[in-house]
Amino acid sequence: xxxxxxxxxxxxxxxxxxxxxxxxxxxxxxxxxxxLPRFTARLDGGLAYRALYGSHFWGGEITATGGVELxxxxxxxxxxxxxxxxxxxLTTWNWHLTPMFEFRFNRLRFGLxxxxxxxxxxxxTTPDHPLYDLSFxxxxxxxxxxxxxDVLRNDGRPTPPHAFYGGIRFNVDSYLEQNDxxxxxxxxxxxxxxxx
Amino acid sequence: xILKRASIGTLAVxxxxxxxxxxxxxxxxxxxxxEQAVSHLKGCCPGSFDPTxxxxxxxxxxxxxxxxxxxGVDDSKCIEDKSCDQILESGLCSRVAGLGTYVQxxxxxxxxxxxxxx
Numbered sequence: 001x002x003x004x005x006x007x008x009x010x011x012x013x014x015x016x017x018x019x020x021x022x023x024x025x026x027x028x029x030x031x032x033x034x035x036l037p038r039f040t041a042r043l044d045g046g047l048a049y050r051a052l053y054g055s056h057f058w059g060g061e062i063t064a065t066g067g068v069e070l071x072x073x074x075x076x077x078x079x080x081x082x083x084x085x086x087x088x089x090l091t092t093w094n095w096h097l098t099p100m101f102e103f104r105f106n107r108l109r110f111g112l113x114x115x116x117x118x119x120x121x122x123x124x125t126t127p128d129h130p131l132y133d134l135s136f137x138x139x140x141x142x143x144x145x146x147x148x149x150d151v152l153r154n155d156g157r158p159t160p161p162h163a164f165y166g167g168i169r170f171n172v173d174s175y176l177e178q179n180d181x182x183x184x185x186x187x188x189x190x191x192x193x194x195x196x
Numbered sequence: 197x198i199l200k201r202a203s204i205g206t207l208a209v210x211x212x213x214x215x216x217x218x219x220x221x222x223x224x225x226x227x228x229x230x231e232q233a234v235s236h237l238k239g240c241c242p243g244s245f246d247p248t249x250x251x252x253x254x255x256x257x258x259x260x261x262x263x264x265x266x267x268g269v270d271d272s273k274c275i276e277d278k279s280c281d282q283i284l285e286s287g288l289c290s291r292v293a294g295l296g297t298y299v300q301x302x303x304x305x306x307x308x309x310x311x312x313x314x
Contacts, residue, residue, distance in 0.1 A: 053225045055232060055276075088235040088276065121228065124235045124247040131231070133223035175223050183223045 038151075038159045040069045040076075044193020048082045050094065050171070050185045057092045057121075059084020061189050063169075065100075069160045073103040076111065078139075082189075091122040094185070096171065098139045104160065107145040109167075115139045117173045119185065133183065135173035143167030145195075166192045227252050229272035230265040234292070240280035241289035251297045266295040267312070274313035288313060 042065040050057050059082050067076030082094040100113035117135040145163035168188050175183035230252035238247045252265040267275070275288060283289065291312045 053228055054273075055229070086232060086235075088232045089239070090231060090235055119223065121223070121231070123231050123252065124238055125231060125250050125252045126248070131223050131227060183225070 036159050037068055037070050039066070040074060040160070040196060041066050042076075042193055042195045044165070044191040046189050046191030046193075048084065048094075048187065048189040050082070050084070050092075050187040052183065052185045055086060056187070057084045057086040057090075059092065059094075061094075061191065063189075063191065063193070067100075073101065073109070074111075074160075076100040076102055076113075078113070080189075086121070090124070093120045094118070096137075096139065096173075100139065100141075107148070109141075109143045109145075109165075111139075111141045111143075113139050115171070115173070117171075119173070119175070133175040135175045135185075137171060137173035139169060139171050141167060141169035146192075163195050164192070165195055166190075222254060224254050226265050226267075226269050226272075227254050229269050229276070230267040233267055233272035233275040236276055236278075237283065237289060237292055240283045245289050245293055250292060250295065253297075263297055266297055267292065271311060271313045278313070286313075 043063070044065075045060065045062045048059050048061040061080055061082040063078060063080035065076050065078045067074050076099070078096070078098040078100050080096050080098075082092070084092045084094070086092060095118045096115045097117075098113045098115040100111045102109050102111035115137045117137055118132065119135065120130050120132040122130050143165045144167060145161070145165050147164045148161040149163065150161045151159045168190055170186070170188050172186040173184065175185075230250075234247045234250050234252060237245060250266055251263075252267070253263060254265060255263045257263065265272075275283070275292075278286070278288070295312065
């Protein structure tokens with residue numbers, strides 16, 4: 001699981017740097033206005049599902065993102081918080097911090113990144129002492145711009161548009177294995193949001 | 197610029213290593229399923245059923261003996277699969293309420309509570 005996460009992280013970094021390098025070394029004269037990197041911020045929310053030990057929990061998830069829009073995509077830092085319930089009503093909190101590399105293909109955006117996570121599940125037998133654990137994992141997300149707002153700076157240079165978007169995010173988390181249970185959670189989040 | 201990149205890299209490594217530095221509470225399957233089963237019982241059983249009197253705790257003892265949840269994974273999943281009517285008919289509320297803790301001795305012996313769910 002950790003090896004898989006590392007593989008995706010390396011793949012994303014290598015792929016992103018290669019695209020970026022190809023941009024940097026372009027020696028062909030280009031009369032079009034130069035692309036201008038800019039700060040970006042996003043807020044999205046949606047419904048999340050996570051499987052755990054053959055059981056599951058559902059909930060609402062909110063995600064805040066900041067980063068830089070570059071020509072081939074974006075470099076982002078994402079944090080999300082899920083509040084949910086298991087099928088038998090145990091309250092769950094799930095948090096992630098994810099550095100993400102995102103690639104842009106017209107209205108589509110595809111992002112990948114390793115994540116650090118925390119899961120807390122309330123107990124009914126000892127309400128003051130919930131179950132909790134920290135995790136390593138990976139996140140992949142695919143979004144599509146539903147409505148775009150083109151941005152032209154004062155100097156006429158184009159930058160990626162602001163947009164309302166929708167999409168799906170998939171989390172996989174492997175919890176620290178201090179026992180023989182090998183806890184893993186995984187599942188999708190369906191979200192809509194706004195990108196500045 | 198190089199120093200700035202190095203600082204960001206160091207910060208990223210530290211953030212990713214945080215779980216190893218902090219340690220964690222076990223998110224064990226037996227504890228989780230026990231809590232799920234007791235929560236289900238709480239929703240089905242009469243008000244006299246007190247979930248806080250059931251132990252879903254795993255604890256490693258100093259001398260090597262460990263305490264396990266009163267309900268094993270199989271019992272917990274069996275309870276989760278039952279409807280409230282089935283739980284009430286089979287008397288699971290009183291049987292689970294009367295369970296003791298399951299302690300595994302250092303020498304490998306154990307006090308295993310009887311299966312409560314068939």
